[in-house]
Amino acid sequence: xxxxxxxxxxxxxxxxxxxxxxxxxxxxxxxxxLVIPAFIDEYKIVLFDHVxxxxxxxxxxxxxxxSLLDGYAADILEIVRELELxxxxxxxxxxxxxxxxxAARQAPDLFSKLVLVGPSPCYINDGNYIGGFEKExxxxxLESLDTxxxxxxxxxxxxxxxxxxxxxxxxxxxxxxCRTDPAIARxxxxxxxxxxxxxxxxxxDIPTLILQCSQDVIAPQSxxxxxxxxxxxxxxxxxxxxxxxxxxxxxxxxxxxxKAFL
Amino acid sequence: MAxxxxxxxxxxxxxxxxxxxxxxxxxxxxANSRIAVWMDTPxxxxxxxxxxxxxxxxxRIYYETHLxxxxxxxxxxxxxxxxLAVKNxxxxxxxxxxxxxxxxxxxxxxxxxxxxxxxxRRLYEQTxxxxxxxxENKLFDEQSVSALREQFIxxxxxxxxNPLSSIxxxxxxxxxxxxxxxxxxxxxxxxxxxxxxxxxxxxxxxFARGRLGSGMTIxxxxxxxxxxxLHVVDEIRAAFPGRTIETSFDLMKPVDCDAPRIAQxxxxxxxxxxxxxxxxAPVYVRAYQKDDVFELSVSNSGNPIPAVLLEKIFHPxxxxxxxxxxxxxxxxxxxxxQVAIAHAGELRVLSNEQETRFTFQMTAGAxx
Numbered sequence: 001x002x003x004x005x006x007x008x009x010x011x012x013x014x015x016x017x018x019x020x021x022x023x024x025x026x027x028x029x030x031x032x033x034l035v036i037p038a039f040i041d042e043y044k045i046v047l048f049d050h051v052x053x054x055x056x057x058x059x060x061x062x063x064x065x066x067s068l069l070d071g072y073a074a075d076i077l078e079i080v081r082e083l084e085l086x087x088x089x090x091x092x093x094x095x096x097x098x099x100x101x102x103a104a105r106q107a108p109d110l111f112s113k114l115v116l117v118g119p120s121p122c123y124i125n126d127g128n129y130i131g132g133f134e135k136e137x138x139x140x141x142l143e144s145l146d147t148x149x150x151x152x153x154x155x156x157x158x159x160x161x162x163x164x165x166x167x168x169x170x171x172x173x174x175x176x177x178c179r180t181d182p183a184i185a186r187x188x189x190x191x192x193x194x195x196x197x198x199x200x201x202x203x204x205d206i207p208t209l210i211l212q213c214s215q216d217v218i219a220p221q222s223x224x225x226x227x228x229x230x231x232x233x234x235x236x237x238x239x240x241x242x243x244x245x246x247x248x249x250x251x252x253x254x255x256x257x258x259k260a261f262l
Numbered sequence: 263m264a265x266x267x268x269x270x271x272x273x274x275x276x277x278x279x280x281x282x283x284x285x286x287x288x289x290x291x292x293a294n295s296r297i298a299v300w301m302d303t304p305x306x307x308x309x310x311x312x313x314x315x316x317x318x319x320x321x322r323i324y325y326e327t328h329l330x331x332x333x334x335x336x337x338x339x340x341x342x343x344x345x346l347a348v349k350n351x352x353x354x355x356x357x358x359x360x361x362x363x364x365x366x367x368x369x370x371x372x373x374x375x376x377x378x379x380x381x382x383r384r385l386y387e388q389t390x391x392x393x394x395x396x397x398e399n400k401l402f403d404e405q406s407v408s409a410l411r412e413q414f415i416x417x418x419x420x421x422x423x424n425p426l427s428s429i430x431x432x433x434x435x436x437x438x439x440x441x442x443x444x445x446x447x448x449x450x451x452x453x454x455x456x457x458x459x460x461x462x463x464x465x466x467x468x469f470a471r472g473r474l475g476s477g478m479t480i481x482x483x484x485x486x487x488x489x490x491x492l493h494v495v496d497e498i499r500a501a502f503p504g505r506t507i508e509t510s511f512d513l514m515k516p517v518d519c520d521a522p523r524i525a526q527x528x529x530x531x532x533x534x535x536x537x538x539x540x541x542x543a544p545v546y547v548r549a550y551q552k553d554d555v556f557e558l559s560v561s562n563s564g565n566p567i568p569a570v571l572l573e574k575i576f577h578p579x580x581x582x583x584x585x586x587x588x589x590x591x592x593x594x595x596x597x598x599x600q601v602a603i604a605h606a607g608e609l610r611v612l613s614n615e616q617e618t619r620f621t622f623q624m625t626a627g628a629x630x
Binding site: 027030031137138140141144193215218243244245249 | 334335
């Protein structure tokens with residue numbers, strides 16, 4: 001199966017320098033829709049869906065491969081090689097920030113800059129490290145996913161599909177947002193929230209921008225500071241944007257911060 | 263009282279569902295008294311919190327990673343199951359709907375969230391899910407056991423064949439070399455019995471295989487059907503020397519069918535007619551092919567088949583009340599009907615005082 005089809009890769013823009021945007025846990029490449037217009041004239045924009053998300057090939061989902069972030073990082077490198085990208089600006093949101101770090105560590109020559117939006121190398125508190133969650137809380141999360149306590153995707157499907165009374169949205173648009181297979185979403189949550197990449201961050205010596213939101217319940221400010229202290233060539237920007245998705249809530253602020261860095 | 267009925271402030275506060283107004287950053291600006299009671303927290307203290315702070319940890323992450331992006335992109339979300347994190351670590355199951363209020367330029371102004379208590383509803387769903395898991399596990403167990411049984415039958419049938427073959431070969435040989443007439447009769451009986459056992463084994467194995475896969479698979483080829491039928495009839499005549507089988511064929515063109523399977527169907531029907539029909543009356547085998555239809559019938563005279571039996575005559579292990587050794591396993595007609603189905607054809611039975619007739623009909627040309 002072609003890598004580009006597997007990951008639903010799209011390429012657009014008028015420039016030559018590639019920006020690779022990677023979405024995090026919970027949605028798909030639509031997460032970048034408010035940000036990309038600002039870069040389309042000067043860059044070559046590459047978007048994709050992780051296997052199991054959006055319009056990727058669900059049949060390519062391999063639970064073992066994707067039980068670790070390295071599996072996702074391998075896909076990123078395959079996309080990069082398939083498109084023969086060089087001098088790449090990698091923009092990763094949430095858990096995809098760490099996938100980018102893992103990929104850049106394996107092929108440092110291919111990446112020129114990293115932008116990490118709401119990154120976290122470890123979500124669970126550990127001694128002096130404040131990840132934002134106690135182990136029990138993450139266990140509760142995973143358990144509520146396993147027992148389908150939450151609407152996760154079992155009810156997500158009707159939420160997304162059942163738009164009979166809102167035809168104006170356009171079937172295609174409303175249906176494509178954040179589509180997730182329930183079983184895959186469960187495993188992606190496990191891979192994400194049990195990941196610990198603290199021991200690799202220091203080894204990435206590439207200019208890096210860390211975009212830290214205010215009041216982010218997924219990745220608190222202490223995590224942004226932790227990364228900044230340990231990544232030699234990093235800048236930390238604390239954003240006015242609140243929540244975990246500044247690319248949607250404050251696209252202007254996000255664009256401005258990224259442009260200033262580039 | 264009329265004043266209260268039209269008082270929208272009262273409607274908002276005393277509604278039977280929780281109402282929240284949330285700003286575009288996800289911070290609660292107003293909560294009604296219903297949700298304040300559920301959360302066991304004064305409404306003015308709920309204001310200023312993030313909406314996701316009201317949720318259990320799973321719900322919080324779900325909201326921040328899935329629902330909020332969906333709300334921003336789509337403008338709403340409906341009927342999402344969430345848990346409120348009530349004080350004392352209790353969880354309250356709810357369903358939430360949200361709608362983003364936008365101005366005339368499409369700029370989001372605030373979000374309305376409606377929360378319905380769904381404790382019973384969620385319990386019901388959980389019970390259903392639990393029952394479904396149990397049923398699935400049971401089904402899986404049953405299927406495993408049944409597959410094992412069928413495998414056992416297939417292996418047993420296969421392994422019985424070799425010793426039976428040597429009995430058949432040995433008894434044939436003995437019947438030819440013995441000088442003693444009584445001995446010869448005995449070994450011929452032995453030979454016939456072994457042959458019948460071999461047929462039963464074939465049937466049982468067909469049955470087991472039929473259940474293993476999705477029915478019977480066939481390999482249809484254009485077949486000159488007349489000689490095939492005659493060959494089958496001759497074989498049976500040899501096995502039933504005292505009986506009369508009359509044939510009448512009108513077959514011009516080849517029929518697109520699986521020859522060994524059609525032979526099996528005819529053989530089973532004739533054997534059935536010989537077993538159940540009057541012993542001093544002939545069995546008739548008729549076959550014709552006209553236009554695109556191939557029809558074959560086997561009939562015998564004798565007592566009509568009782569109505570009760572007629573209903574399930576093509577079911578496996580159906581046989582007349584008499585001894586099993588007389589009638590075999592009760593698989594012959596079942597297998598014949600399976601062969602008919604596999605050929606997209608039909609096998610019917612008609613039984614009255616005059617005759618009992620089984621009729622097989624199929625499309626002669628290329629199958630559907």
